[in-house]
Amino acid sequence: MAGTVIGEGLTIEGEVTSEEEVVVHGTVRGTLKSSDVVSVGPGAVVEADVDAASLSVAGNVTGNVNAGERVDLQAGGRLIGDVKASRLTIADGASFKGNVDMDV
Amino acid sequence: MGGSVIGSDTVVRGNVRGSGPLEILGRVEGDVTVEGDVLLGDGAAVRGNVSGAQLTVSGAVQGDLHGSEAVLVQNGARVVGEIVAPRIGIADGGLVRGNVRTEGEPQLAPVARRPAFGARPFGSSFGAARAVAPAPRVTEHRPIEPRAVEARPSEPKSRPEGDPAAKSSPEPPPPVVPALPKGAKGKKKNRS
Numbered sequence: 357m358a359g360t361v362i363g364e365g366l367t368i369e370g371e372v373t374s375e376e377e378v379v380v381h382g383t384v385r386g387t388l389k390s391s392d393v394v395s396v397g398p399g400a401v402v403e404a405d406v407d408a409a410s411l412s413v414a415g416n417v418t419g420n421v422n423a424g425e426r427v428d429l430q431a432g433g434r435l436i437g438d439v440k441a442s443r444l445t446i447a448d449g450a451s452f453k454g455n456v457d458m459d460v
Numbered sequence: 461m462g463g464s465v466i467g468s469d470t471v472v473r474g475n476v477r478g479s480g481p482l483e484i485l486g487r488v489e490g491d492v493t494v495e496g497d498v499l500l501g502d503g504a505a506v507r508g509n510v511s512g513a514q515l516t517v518s519g520a521v522q523g524d525l526h527g528s529e530a531v532l533v534q535n536g537a538r539v540v541g542e543i544v545a546p547r548i549g550i551a552d553g554g555l556v557r558g559n560v561r562t563e564g565e566p567q568l569a570p571v572a573r574r575p576a577f578g579a580r581p582f583g584s585s586f587g588a589a590r591a592v593a594p595a596p597r598v599t600e601h602r603p604i605e606p607r608a609v610e611a612r613p614s615e616p617k618s619r620p621e622g623d624p625a626a627k628s629s630p631e632p633p634p635p636v637v638p639a640l641p642k643g644a645k646g647k648k649k650n651r652s
Binding site: 359360361362363365366367368369370371372373374375376378382383386 | 463464465466467468469470471472473474475476477478479480482486490494
């Protein structure tokens with residue numbers, strides 16, 4: 357079971373800082389930081405800068421993303437913002453607008 | 461789906477709102493407003509107001525707790541702030557500093573309530589203490605004490621001591637305050 361789950365119907369406005377896995381099915385506005393995995397489920401809305409070890413997006417993310425390991429944008433996911441990560445995958449059917457920096 | 465958890469290694473600075481149930485095991489600095497139940501677990505720390513349907517507190521709260529159904533303060537909880545709900549339970553070992561009010565319409569059948577948070581029996585430690593604070597409206601149903609409407613309009617309330625009529629009256633004599641010997645007051649003061 358994930359450490360932190362922001363369920364469907366829940367909204368957090370402000371700063372979320374975590375040292376465990378964060379799963380978002382609801383809404384986060386502000387900043388979202390985790391030293392572990394952040395998953396944005398389908399239907400979730402994240403209007404925040406995301407700083408995580410890795411990020412998986414199946415929902416909507418608007419904001420800049422900084423991931424230590426990887427970013428996976430899944431089919432149906434939508435990401436608007438700049439991505440800084442050493443690995444990035446974009447699945448067929450995902451939407452993305454922004455710059456990518458993969459430390460090359 | 462829909463249940464939310466703020467884990468023990470998670471800090472939220474800002475407001476949390478929406479539909480519950482919500483389980484807080486970490487730290488929240490801001491107001492929490494949900495429509496469902498809220499559990500503030502062991503080790504949780506909230507600085508801000510919390511409102512929900514049924515609030516079960518085992519952690520620390522600095523702020524007001526408003527429950528539309530109930531607020532249950534468990535053993536080991538620390539609450540500094542106001543508690544307002546139709547049903548309020550404070551278990552043995554729960555620490556509260558602040559105004560506490562049972563207010564609003566209580567649920568008619570608290571026994572038939574859905575189990576909060578799946579099958580986890582938190583709150584089972586409450587037992588009989590669950591209903592310690594019934595709503596104040598219970599007093600309406602109490603019969604009026606008969607001696608409050610004693611029909612003695614002709615007799616004066618206080619009569620001078622030694623009046624012969626007072627002795628024959630069925631009324632008990634007025635309480636006698638024993639005259640303390642001189643110095644007794646001073647002695648008592650010194651002891652305390």
